[in-house]
Amino acid sequence: MSNTKTFTRIFTIADYEEEENWLREQSKKGLHLQKMIQPFVYIFEVGEPEDVIYRLDYRNAKGDQDYTQMFADYGWECCGRCFGWIYFRKPASAVNCDEEGELFSDSESRLSMVQHVMMTRMLPVLAVFMCIMIPQWMNVMNRPDEIALEVIFSILMLLYVILILHCGRKLYSLRKKLKKF
């Protein structure tokens, strides 16, 4: 029976580079991603330490046999999916030049991935926040006798704002960085 190890980890839409680095560090310790359970459970197979490069692509379309096949032809094994993110990996020993270790070879296509994430993930979240969360919060705050509810709701709102600011700021700076090339 194979030995496994389970981690939980929160990964926001803007942290895909950190996610890639984290998975690579795990593989160097002999932990190889086996399965992901949405939203944040990672199951690793315990094995020999190996330097494995992980890369994430974002795609919210279905019916993609030809998509994974093309990546497989290029030596990328599809090893997980989570909220539109597709996880690929390739042993570092199979990489002969920088381009072979990347999913994107020009900044234009990398930028279009980041923009795609912003349009399909950030905008809906922002819309829900503006149209549902804020009116609800104002509604709750108008009830003078329910202090506990007010506090809980306010904390939730604060977390929401932090998350939106974090992702927005990061995606924005990623976009800025890529546009400079």
Add this chain to the structure above:
Amino acid sequence: MEDRIKKIYCPMTETGFYILYCLQKPQHGYGIGQQVKEMTGNQVIISPGTMYGTLSKMEGDGLIRFDHEEEKRKLYCITPLGEEVLETEKKRIRRLYQNSQGEEYHE
């Protein structure tokens, strides 16, 4: 050629040019990548995300079309619109090359 197409593809990226050039014969993404690598002496390497994205975009804009499928791989080929774009680009590159050699360009 519509202005919109002209605006996006003239001039086009190096990646775009090589993909369009290779699709004068039906080919799948990985095959194009290999052909480009060979013909440029390993100078131009197109990664899969870039390849897939460019093929989808060009198909959507009508420069290339789906030809047939072989073992889960989609093969594409150039359309008349794609040929027109390719010719325009070739002319531009010829002018660029001649000018870079200190020559004047005349159509």
